[in-house]
Amino acid sequence: MDRNDDHFYVENARLMSYGLSNLGKVSTHIIIDGRESLEELAGKLIGYGISESERKNIDILEYYTRHENPFIRRAAYTGLSLSGLIQFNPGLNNILPRGFMDEDVEVRKCSLIGYGLANLSHGDESTSEELEQYLSDQEWKIRGAAGLAHSTAFIGNPFFFDKFVSLLKSEDSPYVKVCSCWYISTAFADTGKGIDEYAHLLSMLGDENSFFRDMACLGLGFSHLGSQDENVDDLLRWRIAHDTHPYVRESACFGLSLNNFRRPTQTLYDSLSKAFKDDSMIVRSGASLGVGIASMKTGSIGLDVMHQRDHSVRWGLMISEGLAKAPHSIQGMEDAYVRWGYHIGNSFRDDLDINQESRHLGVKMFQQPINQGLIGSGIVSENQKDAFKLFFPGFYYYTVYDSFWWGLWVLSALGNTLLTKNEKY
DSSP states (O other), X not given: OOSOOSXXXXXXXXXXXXXXXXXXXXXXXXXXXXXXXXXXXXXXXXXXXXXXXXXXXXXXXXXXXXXXXXXXXXXXXHHHHHHHHHSXXXXXXXXXXXXXXXXXXXXXXXXXXXXXXXXXXXXXXXXXXXXXXXXXXXXXXXXXXXXXXXXXXXXXXXXXXXHHHHHHHSOOOHHHHHHHHHHHHHTTTTTTOOHHHHHHHHTOOSGGGHHHHXXXXXXXXXXXXXXXOHHHHHHHHHHXXXXXXXXXXXXXXXXXXXXXXXXXXXXXXXXXXXXXXXXOHHHHHHHXXXXXXXXXXXXXOSSOOTXXXXXXXXXXXXXXXXXXXXXXXXXXXOOHHHHHHHHHHXXXXXXXXXXXXXXXXXXXXXXXXXXXXXXXXXXXOHHHHHHXXXXXXXXXXXXXXXXXXXXXXXXXXXXXXXXXXXXXX
């Protein structure tokens, strides 16, 4: 599988896997000389924010937030937010909000998400005041971005729980719900609390309330991360088997895996493998990715992959093998979706060596300086590496490609939860 891929999206994942697999391995330098193509400059700005040797010099990134091209402004704000995630810098709170009023909606979106990220678990009254007006912005992407910012700045802090439930009850856009719901799901992250609040959401019946049951299933998993709480297991297994909405069944698979994070049992594998036969491909992919969450760094995923023929199941199991650091069970794959999962999974392996040349010149020029930043990030703690690798792909695909992948955002939220348990880099 170490070859150029015809699909640019898959090829991007192949190249990105090299940077994440070699995260923090050596010191690197990124030089911006003004002669770059737009793709290369954007990649350098993102890599600049990650690189240990460059990220302290935020003046360059701030300068490019005023560039005439919105793609470059977006990359500059992304670099700033990543620099703040890696090393908390209160000074960024004077820079990132400038992007909230940019004329380009994608720049606004990225700066809002980045503001929350740069304040991971550091949210306070001023953070809330800065974000408040954007929760009711006329642009749905901006409302959703403000919700996502709350999910990181206030991770593990349920102060706004009731407020967000009320907001989402009156929200018409399903896209906003997909983003803003993450605050509700991570409000009690790693606290062991929230049972009553989530039980109330689970009691809300009907398709029109499926999002609330969805949030509750994830929330129970994040709140009881790795605890193997039997009551949580029972609640989530029932949802996998009986809830009428596929999104809820999918999130119940994720919640079950989070509750059993790094502590898989045969009972867990049995529950998830039954969901491989669900009528919905959404549930099948969620269950198969859940296997990897529970099996992370165990060396095995406890299931036979070779005989799985469903592409949605194979996609999740490809990522799961990487999460578990299990040997590759499949090499040749015709389906682009499965190949994409294979390369995402490789991001969680160590010291990957791949052919870094690519027929997709724009993808290569964009990704190589990002990889330089990843390799030279200075992140050396294994726990911190694990957390950052979990966080990065979901964030990357939404801020770069405007693609919000639910399963990858589960991994992002898990990474952010783990980052709050570690000292800052």
